[in-house]
Amino acid sequence: MSGVSQKVVHQYLRHNKKFPNVWCAGCSIGIVLGSVIRAIAELQIPKDDIMMVSGIGCSSRMPVYVDFNSLHTLHGRPIPFATGIKLFKPHMKVIVITGDGDATAIGGNHFIHGARRNIDMTVIVINNNIYGMTGGQYSPTTPSGDIATTCPHGNIDPPFDICQLAIGAGASFVARTTAFHSLETQNLVKDAINHSGYSVLEVLSACPVIYGRLNKKGNASRMMEHMRDNSISIKAVDKLPAEKVENKVIRGILKQDTNMPEFTARYTQLVESLREKADKEA
């Protein structure tokens, strides 16, 4: 188990007025929050250096509970807000908390352009396959055939694979895990923060009260078991026969490229080269 105790987690929460939280019983977002905090504690990043930015949705309510610099923005827009902060204060560790709808529907454009720029931030997409906050409408990751309040006859849209989307757009770090694997989440958050560049971490998350109920997925623990049983670590993929891998969600780091120059570093370089040129001319 993690060396970081429950007590430490408490040191990172804002106790004054902010609790109880907005999440439903059985929701996985709180588990992800725990993993994020433990990762930050283990990395020993000063609270003042952490900037947590979110969009709008259930998962995006996370920043209010943590004692960091926190910004709860507009639906789909956390990445441009974070871009402004990072570019102006490049020393800050910017963490974006977003949902599947927030990141890939309304915010799809920003999601891919952040990747293209390779600007240093950690984008944690908590994917519950549904719009939680607005009560269960389908999202770009709702599997075809599933039920949502705005597709009561079954979803006819094909879903996005968030990690493939990030890879396609040029993100330099892309990983996936599930809320069931909280220690793995913690470690991947660490890796993502340590990576200099645009890091996408998709965390599959259970929404038993809406998605689970609509699609008869069972209660919260059943949904957690499902995440356990239907995913495999990328490290195990090669060792397993093909039929065991088929239809499974692959967890782990799917891409990491440490050679891609990062955006704020490129900007700093530009500034320096212009200065040198000006000095020479002077």
Place this chain on the structure above:
Amino acid sequence: MSTEEKKEKKEKKVITQTEAEPPKKWVLMQGNEAVAKAALEVGLNFFAGYPITPSTEIAEILAQEMPMKNGAYIQMEDEIASICAVIGASLAGAKAMTATSGPGFSLMQEGIGFAKMTETPCVVVNVQRAGPSTGLPTKPSQGDMMQSRWGSHGDAPAIVLYPDSVRETYELTIRAFNLSEKYRTCVVLLLDEVLGHMREAVCLPDMSKFRIVNRLKPTVPPEWYKHYDEDQKYLSPLASYGEGYRFHVTGLAHDVYGFPTNKPVEIATMMKRLKKKITQNIRDIVQIEKFMMEDAKVAVFAVGILARSAKSAVLALRKEGFQVGLLRPLTIWPFPDDAVRKMLKNVDTVIVPELNQGQLVHEVERLTKDKEDSDIKKIQKANGELITPNEIYKKIKEVL
């Protein structure tokens, strides 16, 4: 140059160069250039934008200049991203601006509302083009007057400035930053397309003439910091991210610490401060120019480039011995109710020329209930052309 234009130019000099200034270098400058140059002078250190005619020169100049001056410049993927990046940077401590035109301004409205709600200083320049929709990219229009006031959903006051010359564009850009920092809000600078693109010989004001306002910073220890603490004038200090004050900002209704609230008392307090910080300081915010108004029987009420057409007409008529004047707001929001009421009381007829189908006149009419007998005449054009001094001259002649 026609004699009329020459005359206008001469008068212009008399009007804007009233304060005695040491002789300075005259430069040929475009309105858009004036925005960029003034912003740099006032300490702009973050710009995010997306190209759109007729505002693009602002971005182009800043892209050239900002890296050298150690500011951050970025071309975002759209206008929505631009305003969001600007707000983020401002909360991190930047003096931040974006520039756009009508369609881009529409896209920014949700973000502008966020800046107002969260009381984050920023400047948005809208070099208006004729609409609706993509309309006429290179033609003038004054069609965004209401969008700049009411474009964003919800209910929050606006500060909008409207210059009439290149030199004044320079001055009002500085003022836009000062007001945004002081009142912790998004300030809009509205420009007419002609002004954005027109080159004028200007003698730039000495920067020492201006007081540069920087936002109030908290002095209390972080534990005591209230993001929206208010003093008598509803203005409160604003910390920057990353400097020890780990505050929360949200577009949701919030309490004085910036945390979401559903309590009616806290919501009412928040709404009141958003409104009061502007309404209690109207005298500081609203600027208006009165031109030959002392004994005027007929007054033109106009903004921006049309005020210049009007000035020529007024001068011509004064020479003929008629008592005519011009009232021109440099701040269009908050609307200069008091000055307009006074004008309505003192004149027989008000003439409102505007490059739209009736946005400005609506506000003047709103104030006529005090005085039914004052006549309001409209001149409206929404075809991409300007209203000439001659057209205003003729309209005034009709009522004299």
